[in-house]
Amino acid sequence: MRDILKDLEWRYAVKKFNSNSTVEEAKVDKLKKAFNLTATSYGLQPLKLVVLANKSVQKKLVALSYGQEQVVQASHVLVFCIEKKIDDKYIKSYFHKVKEIRGTDDAVLEPYQQALIKEFSKKDSADINSWATKQAYLAMGNLLTVCALEHIDACPMEGFNSEGYNKLLKLDDRGLNAVLVMPVGYRAEDDIFSAFKKVRRNLEDTIIEWN
């Protein structure tokens, strides 16, 4: 049986990608589907993923990523975006989908829909931003694991200028805000980080056994 821990050991935050390697379309498709299968709070999926494979745009991203070259070397750059507005219309469209797919009665859905509309009407844009950003982290965590299983290399990145990305990728026009970036591809043979041992706290310092 496959030992997932071996794959997780194999994975590391790549500092240098092989610029000449491309992630196969079938694998990129898998990442898109895995992104969409991520669990989210209430199932509302306040997320979109930009899948960017355009070297001239990637080149511009370097300056917007504090000079981190991974974004131009990588085969694809995944940009995790959050929806800035979660209003009645958005929530209703989710419940419409539940009804369409599961055939659930309005009588069952309506109280839940009303409760969510009420809940979200109390949140200001900072609350929505914070809630949705947590969902984006979950999606990135999910994709990091999927990448490890598929032996696709990746680098999770918080180090970028969100406003700059929003402007360059015209995310504002779509009501989106870039919150995380993840270049994916294949590690360069001379990425010295690939040989580094993992630095982690001891298991007994991070796990609390409560029997």
Ligand SMILES: Cc1cc2nc3c(=O)[nH]c(=O)nc-3n(C[C@H](O)[C@H](O)[C@H](O)COP(=O)(O)O)c2cc1C
């Ligand atoms: C949310 C998050 C943001 C990160 N941002 C960056 C980044 O901007 N640039 C970078 O090179 N590594 C970044 N990292 C990689 C971490 O430094 C790395 O995951 C950590 O040191 C553990 O090493 P490993 O992933 O190679 O096992 C980030 C990791 C996470 C989870």
